[in-house]
Amino acid sequence: MLNISKNISGDKAVFELEGRLDTNTAPQLEAELKAALGGVSELVLSLEKLDYISSAGLRILLSTQKIMTKQGAMKVTKVNAAVMEIFEVTGFADILTIE
Amino acid sequence: MAFVIISAIVLALAVFGLVVGLFGFASFDSVYQNEYAVSTYHMADTATLLVNGDHLDDYLAGDMAEEYERTRTNLDVYCNKISVSLLYVIQVDRGDYRSFVSIFNSVDNSVDNTSYTPWELGYERETTNDEYRKKYKALYEQESLYETVYRVKTKDGQNPHITTLVPVKNSSGNVVAILCMQRPIREIRDARNSYLYSIIISTAVLALLASVFAAGFVRYRLIAPIRKVSDEASRFARENTKGKALGNISGFAELSRLASSIDTMEADMTCYIENLTRVTAEKERIGTELNLATRIQAAMLPNIFPAFPERTEFDIYANMHPAKEVGGDFYDFFLVDRDHLCMVMADVSGKGVPAALFMMASRIIIANNAKMGKSPAQILADTNASICQNNREEMFVTVWLGILEISTGKLTAANAGHEYPAISKRGGGFELFKDKHGFVIGGLDGVKYSNYELELEHGDKVFVYTDGVAEAMNRLGELFGTDRMLGALNEAPEASPEQILNNVLRATNEFAKDTEQFDDLTMLCVEYKG
Incomplete structure (x- = not known):
């Protein structure tokens, strides 16, 4: 299960993710991001309540990162220990802007 | 259904006929009775013309006997002619109307099978019936033209009849006597019966006709089409x-x-x-x-074990259990040359057919690069470059790749975003080896990877796996985790690679027994025996 709460004001978008981002829920986030990203130059993904991220979820982060590099910047915030470990193991810690 | 409909129609008609008959009968009865009363009144009124009202007291006194006899004869003839059973003239006591004196009395017993005896002139009689007394009074006081007494249901065996009372007046217009005429009402009863019969017969005939018509109508216009529809519906259900x-x-x-x-x-x-x-x-x-x-x-995938029966310097075992029909995990191992064993453990992002297609391509590219004798870091970098060229779907794969130099036990490895390997040295337990990580393959172009080296000694083991092992989930949503995995590995760290893999597989299955396997489970273990 994944709950996505988004807050878009002007060219800044904040997505808060809660639950699991895996094969089953990744398409949902992909669709929401695709719909929201036009005209956004600053994207913040808040992962405080994200319990788990699978490779399918990482793929969404990677493709979103690529899109945002072209039109602005993407930040990942409030990463908890479990997800941080996955980021480190997969090398995502090096390519994402984590605050 | 037809029977029910027809019965309902017949019943409705019968009820309708009964109601119409009763109302018709009631109104017919009252109209007929009125008409009968009026015609009787006219007959009685005509009779009064035969009686000279001025001479009644003379008759009673015994005078004018000749005129009295003539009048009596006329009344008798009249009574007989118009078929009434009684025709009489009485003088009522005007004090309380309780008694009267008979003046004329004509009887025709043949009319209604009666047995009256004519009263004599001057015959006196008490009037006990209040109904008669009221009517006498009304006539004497000229409150009405005539009065009628109905005897439709008689108790004393008499046939039904009506008695019409009309006043007899003298020349100055005063009421001096009352003429009464008793007329049978057999006609009313007869007419009433024939009316009743005609109603019953016509209703019955009508009901019969209506039911025949209704039967035909219901059968041909309603039942037949419905049966057609239902036949077609059941044929369709069948065929x-x-x-x-x-x-x-x-x-x-x-x-x-x-x-x-x-x-x-x-x-x-x-x-x-x-x-x-x-x-x-x-x-x-x-x-x-x-x-x-x-x-x-x-x-x-290499799946015949023992894979290298002639090589005693190492033992290797691996297996894969995809979560869906085809999986995105893979392992691989092959000899690059007689002294170098290359081992690969990889996990493609996502699942199912797309992951499997990507996995096949990755596996071939990695193997081709490895067979050119490159270092693990170089193999990964070159593989990444190849995959990034045509990766529109932005899939990626995490890879651990190690090359074991069989003669020396030197293991050179590189890690592209894959799980930490677990290593058991000198017969001790397995521990996670936090190796240096590069980014996943296929994610970004131009990523560099670095090699690291380990010296393996006799009996040392390396265990690599995919996240399906550590992330197997139980019913409560808990993850199996690397701690439980290490626990399973260390049940018997000295066992053969095959036994170690079976231990881990059994432990994950026990942990996640009630839940569907969520991710591919892929593991590889190598033991150096050189």
């Missing part, structure tokens, strides 16, 4: 094939609509069944193909 359209089977809009609904339903259902059959066939075909794909995938 599931589109039949001849029912079309416009009835003049009734409801029935036509029912028929056209059936026609539409049949068309839709047949179409639906065809679609379903096609989709099911398609699904079966896909299932067969997936099954085949799984077998192809399994056959691509």
Whole structure:
């Protein structure tokens, strides 16, 4: 299960993710991001309540990162220990802007 | 159904006939009675012309006997002519109307089978009946033209009759006596009976005709079309094939609509069944193909163990359990040359057919690069470059790749975003080896990887796996985790690679027993025996 709460004001978008981002829920986030990203130059993904991220979820982060590099910047915030470990193991810690 | 409808119609008609008959009978009865009373009044009124009101007291006194006799004879003749049973003239005591004196009294017993004896002139009699007394009074006081007494239901065996009372006046217009005429009302009864019979017969005939008509109507206009529809519906239920359209089977809009609904339903259902059959066939075909794909995938991975029976310097074992039909995990191992064993453990992002396709491509690219004798870091970098060229879907794969120099036990490895390997040294327990990580393959172009080296000694083991092992989940949503995995590895760290893999597999299955396997489970273990 994944709950996505988004807050878009002007060219800044904040997505808060809660639950699991895996094969089953990744398409949902992909669709929401695709719909929201036009005209956004600053994207913040808040992962405080994200319990788990699978490779399918990482793929969404990677493709979103690529899109945002072209039109602005993407930040990942409030990463908890479990997800941080996955980021480190997969090398995502090096390519994402984590605050 | 026809029987019920027809019975209902007949019953309704019978009730209708009864109600109409009763109302008709009641109004007929009252009109007829009135008419009878009026005509009797006219007959009685005519009779008064025969009586000279000025001479009544003389008759009673015994005078004018000749005129009295003439009048009496006239009244007798009149009584006989007009068929009334009694015709009499009485003088009532005007004090309290309780008694009267008879003046004339004509009797015709033949009219109504009666047995009256004529009263004599001057015969006196008490009036006990209050109804008569009121009517006498009304006539004497000229409150009404005539009065009628009905005896429709008689108690004393007499036939039904009416008695009409009219006043007899003298020349100065005063009421001096009352003329009474008793007339049988057999005609009323007869007319009433014939009316009743005609109502009953006509109702019965009408009901019969109506039921015959209703039967025909119900049968041919209602039942027949409905039966057609129901026959067609049950034929369709039985055969599931589109039949001849029912079309416009009835003049009734409801029935036509029912028929056209059936026609539409049949068309839709047949179409639906065809679609379903096609989709099911398609699904079966896909299932067969997936099954085949799984077998192809399994056959691509080295799966005959012992893999190198002639090599005593190492023992290797690996297996893969995909979560769906085809998986995105893979392992691989092969000898690059006589002294170098290359081992790969990889996990493609996502699952199912897309992951499997990407996995096949990755595996071939990695193996081709490895067989050129490159270092692990170089193999990964070159593989990344190849994959990034044509990766529109932005899939990626995490890879651990190690090359073991069999003669020396030196293991050179590189890690592209993959799980930490677990290593058991000198017969001790397995521990996670936090190696240096690079980014996943296929994610970004131009990523560099770095090699690291380990010296393996006799009995040392390396265990690599995919996240399906550490992330196996139980019913409560808990993850198996690397701690439980290490626990399973260390049940018997000295066991053979095959036994160690079985231990881990058994532990994850026990942990996640009630839940569907969520991710591929892929593991590889190598023991250096040099």
